[in-house]
Amino acid sequence: MTDAVPRPTLEAVAARAGVSRATVSRVVNGGDGVRESLAERVRQAVAELGYVPNQAARSLVTRRHDAVAVVIAEPETRVFADPFFALQLRGISKELTAHDNQLVLLLTEGRDDHARVARYLAGGHVDGALVFSLHLADPLPGLIHDAGVPTVFGGRPGWSADGRAGVDGGVVYVDSDNRGGARTAVRHLVDLGRRRIAHLTGALDQTSAVDRLDGYRDVMADVPGGNDPRLVVESDFTPAGGERAMRELLDRCPDVDAVFAANDLSALGALRVLRASGRRVPEDVAVIGFDDMLPVAEQTDPPLTTVRQDIEGMGRLMARLLLRGLPGARDRAAAQADPPPTGGVILPTTLIRRASA
Numbered sequence: 189m190t191d192a193v194p195r196p197t198l199e200a201v202a203a204r205a206g207v208s209r210a211t212v213s214r215v216v217n218g219g220d221g222v223r224e225s226l227a228e229r230v231r232q233a234v235a236e237l238g239y240v241p242n243q244a245a246r247s248l249v250t251r252r253h254d255a256v257a258v259v260i261a262e263p264e265t266r267v268f269a270d271p272f273f274a275l276q277l278r279g280i281s282k283e284l285t286a287h288d289n290q291l292v293l294l295l296t297e298g299r300d301d302h303a304r305v306a307r308y309l310a311g312g313h314v315d316g317a318l319v320f321s322l323h324l325a326d327p328l329p330g331l332i333h334d335a336g337v338p339t340v341f342g343g344r345p346g347w348s349a350d351g352r353a354g355v356d357g358g359v360v361y362v363d364s365d366n367r368g369g370a371r372t373a374v375r376h377l378v379d380l381g382r383r384r385i386a387h388l389t390g391a392l393d394q395t396s397a398v399d400r401l402d403g404y405r406d407v408m409a410d411v412p413g414g415n416d417p418r419l420v421v422e423s424d425f426t427p428a429g430g431e432r433a434m435r436e437l438l439d440r441c442p443d444v445d446a447v448f449a450a451n452d453l454s455a456l457g458a459l460r461v462l463r464a465s466g467r468r469v470p471e472d473v474a475v476i477g478f479d480d481m482l483p484v485a486e487q488t489d490p491p492l493t494t495v496r497q498d499i500e501g502m503g504r505l506m507a508r509l510l511l512r513g514l515p516g517a518r519d520r521a522a523a524q525a526d527p528p529p530t531g532g533v534i535l536p537t538t539l540i541r542r543a544s545a
Contacts, residue, residue, distance in 0.1 A: 205230045276320065317339045362509070388429075447475045491543045
């Protein structure tokens with residue numbers, strides 16, 4: 189072992205720059221009131237000495253931790269197996285990194301995890317939270333509200349601003365046009381001449397799955413026989429769930445000629461079952477997914493027609509809205525020109541046509 193090299197101090201930077209310790213503190217912590225010529229001397233001294241601010245001390249001055257909690261209301265087995273979460277985390281990480289903020293990942297699987305996350309957020313370790321993949325019975329919105337932490341949610345909320353019931357415009361969230369995207373997908377299948385169009389839902393305790401089911405029903409209401417309840421089979425956004433739902437669908441409705449799956453992973457499972465059953469895609473059964481997660485959608489057999497949502501862009505926008513809304517936001521000019529919303533931001537979706545439909 190070697191002896192640790194002493195870290196440069198604030199006083200050392202002040203001596204090198206020829207300014208007071210208070211001036212260095214203001215520059216390092218992003219304060220105002222320092223002439224640019226002095227600020228440049230301080231920055232040069234910081235670079236020459238390799239000075240790194242003590243985060244604990246800095247937080248006492250700025251009341252900022254430069255850290256954001258990302259809370260995913262799913263078990264780790266789901267998070268690390270589903271590329272949706274990787275894409276959203278990548279977008280969040282890019283935005284936080286661009287603003288010199290740290291990402292703290294928190295996953296929840298049960299009641300003990302909810303309590304742990306609530307204690308952590310209430311403990312003042314982070315400046316805010318980004319929360320997504322919530323389920324309607326999840327207690328996290330209420331716990332986060334009680335913790336008093338600035339929060340942006342991923343997905344349309346099914347709760348009020350106090351986290352307990354209903355929907356309230358005061359909840360800031362980012363979502364895709366799930367209902368509109370579903371309508372576009374099902375209309376495309378109708379335009380192809382398909383009439384026995386089924387839907388494999390997502391987990392119906394999540395608003396995204398409910399919205400996609402509603403979009404499917406919007407179109408099928410005008411299709412003869414489209415209100416047949418056998419054509420809707422509940423799934424769970426996973427390949428295994430898509431397989432189970434597709435097998436059930438073929439038992440119920442062997443004459444099905446099209447399937448709209450709630451996401452690409454469910455569609456992947458459906459394609460496996462269709463192939464095993466001897467049905468050709470798209471000749472016998474056309475298939476459309478939702479997400480356009482690469483490489484999943486391009487590497488299915490055949491390549492998957494799907495509804496594209498900008499998953500990474502959703503993550504970046506969530507982080508951007510949170511950072512702009514924090515007290516003492518660094519990007520004050522951007523925040524003033526484009527203030528954070530007090531409700532939801534809905535991003536558009538696009539149908540991507542490939543060989544499956």
